[in-house]
Amino acid sequence: MDNSKYKQLVETLKGNILSGKYGNSNPFPSVRSLIRRHGLSNTTVLRALDELVKQGLIFRKQGAGTFVAGRATARKIGLIVPGIAVTDFFKPIMSEINRLAHEADYELHFGEVWSGVREERTAQAMELAERFVAENFAGVIYEPLTGPAGDAVNPVILKMFERNKIPVVLLDCDIVPFPERSRWDVVGVNDIEAGARIAKHLISAGARCIHFLVGKIGPITYRNRLAGAELALKHAGVKMPNSGNVLHAEPDDLKALKRYLKRQKSQPDAFICSNDAIAAIFKKTLEAAGLNVPKDVMLTGFADLPVASLMTPTLTTVHQNRELLAQTAFRRLMDRIREPDLPPCDIFIPSNIVVRESSSRTKTTTKTKGAKRGN
Numbered sequence: 076m077d078n079s080k081y082k083q084l085v086e087t088l089k090g091n092i093l094s095g096k097y098g099n100s101n102p103f104p105s106v107r108s109l110i111r112r113h114g115l116s117n118t119t120v121l122r123a124l125d126e127l128v129k130q131g132l133i134f135r136k137q138g139a140g141t142f143v144a145g146r147a148t149a150r151k152i153g154l155i156v157p158g159i160a161v162t163d164f165f166k167p168i169m170s171e172i173n174r175l176a177h178e179a180d181y182e183l184h185f186g187e188v189w190s191g192v193r194e195e196r197t198a199q200a201m202e203l204a205e206r207f208v209a210e211n212f213a214g215v216i217y218e219p220l221t222g223p224a225g226d227a228v229n230p231v232i233l234k235m236f237e238r239n240k241i242p243v244v245l246l247d248c249d250i251v252p253f254p255e256r257s258r259w260d261v262v263g264v265n266d267i268e269a270g271a272r273i274a275k276h277l278i279s280a281g282a283r284c285i286h287f288l289v290g291k292i293g294p295i296t297y298r299n300r301l302a303g304a305e306l307a308l309k310h311a312g313v314k315m316p317n318s319g320n321v322l323h324a325e326p327d328d329l330k331a332l333k334r335y336l337k338r339q340k341s342q343p344d345a346f347i348c349s350n351d352a353i354a355a356i357f358k359k360t361l362e363a364a365g366l367n368v369p370k371d372v373m374l375t376g377f378a379d380l381p382v383a384s385l386m387t388p389t390l391t392t393v394h395q396n397r398e399l400l401a402q403t404a405f406r407r408l409m410d411r412i413r414e415p416d417l418p419p420c421d422i423f424i425p426s427n428i429v430v431r432e433s434s435s436r437t438k439t440t441t442k443t444k445g446a447k448r449g450n
Contacts, residue, residue, distance in 0.1 A: 079430060080115055084123040089180070092132050092143055093150065103141045108263070131409040132181050136359040144413050152176050152239045152408065153215040154185040155206040156246065157196045162352060164397070165218065168246070171401035172216065181213065186299050197224045204232045207241065214408045219250045221291040232258060242411035244404050248296045258419050260411060262404040265423040266296045269393045270303030272428055273347055273375050276391070278311050280434050282345035282373055285313065288357055289349055299350040300377060304347055326356035329363050336364065345373055345434070351376035351383045351392055358386065373434040388432030400424050
């Protein structure tokens with residue numbers, strides 16, 4: 076097969092589609108017509124059409140023909156990621172989505188959702204969504220807002236996209252906590268499973284009084300990780316303290332930690348933190364309270380951010396493949412643009428535990444020597 080002829084046909088047809096040559100008034104040509112018009116083989120033409128389907132430009136119905144996708148000429152994709160203002164987790168995700176959009180001849184718009192003030196971030200996300208609707212974007216990848224304000228605004232934003240028939244893929248988590256399920260696609264890690272894995276690891280490492288640090292306001296992912304860990308503890312027969320095992324406080328709140336420890340009949344021997352950045356801060360707070368990590372209390376995080384391997388001791392965490400997360404979310408959005416009536420689904424990215432010094436009572440000689448990955 077002549078690759079140059081196949082690629083040339085793809086570029087020719089793509090240009091015709093993007094220029095608006097094909098549409099309701101001028102249907103996309105049949106396979107037979109393309110073979111005759113371009114003097115190419117059936118195999119070459121079908122291969123070119125398959126590539127255009129992958130790029131979300133056309134869709135094919137058996138027995139009916141080939142059609143230009145409804146939003147093929149609206150070559151703008153929106154990205155709303157409020158979490159970028161509070162964590163580095165989303166930076167490589169946004170970068171990868173930008174690369175993929177460029178390769179697929181889409182313009183990626185993500186605007187300004189950078190304010191450190193939660194209320195301002197919520198307003199910025201709403202303004203950005205309104206602009207995407209006004210400019211008739213082809214689709215949107217949306218990381219839900221957190222906290223009570225987010226719980227109120229997320230459905231408003233998503234219904235606005237739905238009314239205007241703009242496909243949406245939710246990034247990282249749903250807008251409702253497990254076991255509820257919204258009607259939008261969700262691409263992320265199975266946080267319940269990951270939380271259970273962390274708890275099971277700590278139990279195997281000897282922990283018997285496992286507690287959790289959860290901020291007063293956090294995304295649904297935190298709640299799901301907590302739910303998964305608690306299920307694992309219950310299954311393993313680990314008893315929960317009567318005073319509760321969840322510290323709802325900011326990681327640097329020493330007074331809250333001391334009050335919490337006084338309420339416990341048994342001193343916690345492990346803390347599961349919502350993410351790595353929180354764990355890094357909380358480690359210093361534990362030390363200020365007179366507790367050594369991991370001698371007195373084991374500590375774990377989530378996400379495997381760079382800070383996890385730079386801490387002393389290094390931090391046990393759950394690794395998330397952020398490039399794969401971005402690629403999967405982008406591919407699902409392309410599918411959703413091409414076929415708007417696809418049933419909603421959860422797409423879970425594989426994750427694994429990275430065991431490091433913070434959950435081991437055995438001293439290692441170097442930071443990297445003790446690190447290993449487990450399932």
